[in-house]
Amino acid sequence: MDLDTIREVVVARERADLGVLGGSCGVLAGGTFLFSEPQERLERLVDITTLGWPALSETHDGLEIAATCTLAEFAGAGPGRELGTPVLRAQWPGTALFAQGCRALLASHKIWRTATVGGNVCLSLPAGGVLAAVIALDGVALVWSPDGTDRRIPLREFAIGPGINLLLPGEVLRSITIPTRSLLARTAFRKIALSPLGRSGAVVMGRRERDDRCALTITAATSRPIVLDFAEPPSAAEVRAGIESIDPSTWFDDPHGAPDWRCHVTELLAQQVSAELHVEAGAQQ
Ligand SMILES: Cc1cc2nc3c(=O)[nH]c(=O)nc-3n(C[C@H](O)[C@H](O)[C@H](O)COP(=O)(O)OP(=O)(O)OC[C@H]3O[C@@H](n4cnc5c(N)ncnc54)[C@H](O)[C@@H]3O)c2cc1C
Numbered sequence: 001m002d003l004d005t006i007r008e009v010v011v012a013r014e015r016a017d018l019g020v021l022g023g024s025c026g027v028l029a030g031g032t033f034l035f036s037e038p039q040e041r042l043e044r045l046v047d048i049t050t051l052g053w054p055a056l057s058e059t060h061d062g063l064e065i066a067a068t069c070t071l072a073e074f075a076g077a078g079p080g081r082e083l084g085t086p087v088l089r090a091q092w093p094g095t096a097l098f099a100q101g102c103r104a105l106l107a108s109h110k111i112w113r114t115a116t117v118g119g120n121v122c123l124s125l126p127a128g129g130v131l132a133a134v135i136a137l138d139g140v141a142l143v144w145s146p147d148g149t150d151r152r153i154p155l156r157e158f159a160i161g162p163g164i165n166l167l168l169p170g171e172v173l174r175s176i177t178i179p180t181r182s183l184l185a186r187t188a189f190r191k192i193a194l195s196p197l198g199r200s201g202a203v204v205m206g207r208r209e210r211d212d213r214c215a216l217t218i219t220a221a222t223s224r225p226i227v228l229d230f231a232e233p234p235s236a237a238e239v240r241a242g243i244e245s246i247d248p249s250t251w252f253d254d255p256h257g258a259p260d261w262r263c264h265v266t267e268l269l270a271q272q273v274s275a276e277l278h279v280e281a282g283a284q285q
Pocket residue numbers: 026027028029030031032033034035036048067068104105106107111114115116117118119120121122123125126127128129167171172173174199200
């Protein structure tokens with residue numbers, strides 16, 4: 001839709017162009033959310049897709065994903081895919097969650113090619129499938145502050161409520177780094193929705209690292225992402241205790257599922273994910 005409050009769109013070429021952000025000036029990435037409903041408080045947008053950030057870069061401690069990486073680029077970066085980029089490796093099984101996270105959200109071909117990783121993370125919706133994947137892989141956000149400094153936020157702490165996160169006015173999510181230990185981890189994924197193509201009612205993603213540490217990440221069912229950590233693959237009783245430890249007011253209530261249903265199905269999905277993580281690596285094929 002046309003945004004008739006917008007007076008100017010700034011095409012960013014360098015970091016200094018982001019200095020105008022804040023107040024009535026907002027970040028424009030893929031625009032798939034921004035242009036889907038009125039944005040009454042915004043008068044100016046800064047397009048960050050023109051900054052030329054490489055979508056995926058291997059670093060000394062993992063994989064850096066630019067905020068402007070599209071869902072198509074992110075989903076295409078899984079193991080065994082035709083990568084089109086030199087950085088993805090077949091021995092990074094953890095990247096399987098990239099495509100699974102993207103498919104957990106309802107997206108047309110057009111959104112798939114336009115929407116960005118950063119846009120999904122910064123929207124911080126409970127059903128944010130990309131946000132869920134980068135949390136499940138213990139990603140860390142690199143945030144550019146308006147005063148020229150940087151800060152890093154573990155993504156498990158980033159979203160604090162539906163559509164609410166720790167970004168301050170004028171801040172820009174620059175990238176997300178997935179640590180090597182998560183790229184090397186085995187993962188499992190379960191999603192449920194009230195209808196076959198419906199928005200996620202509950203999503204559980206599991207990660208088992210090479211030293212057997214495990215994490216279960218719960219999204220869509222809760223108003224903010226919840227991570228349950230375990231020193232080794234958890235027993236059924238430990239999974240149940242983990243679910244029971246979640247504050248009852250955290251179970252999300254919207255037309256895509258009632259809180260009691262979400263709590264119930266989340267435990268079922270978490271038990272399935274945990275069972276999959278219990279299977280030893282060599283026995284998976
Ligand atoms: C039909 C439809 C169905 C959808 N279904 C789902 C769904 O099931 N689950 C789900 O999670 N989402 C869903 N969405 C929303 C989806 O998350 C977004 O469309 C997309 O992921 C946002 O990416 P974008 O690049 O288009 O962001 P934009 O629309 O450009 O921006 C989204 C918001 O994030 C801010 N932002 C973007 N990038 C940055 C950055 N780097 N730093 C700081 N702020 C930034 C923008 O200012 C804006 O507030 C749906 C959208 C549509 C239109």
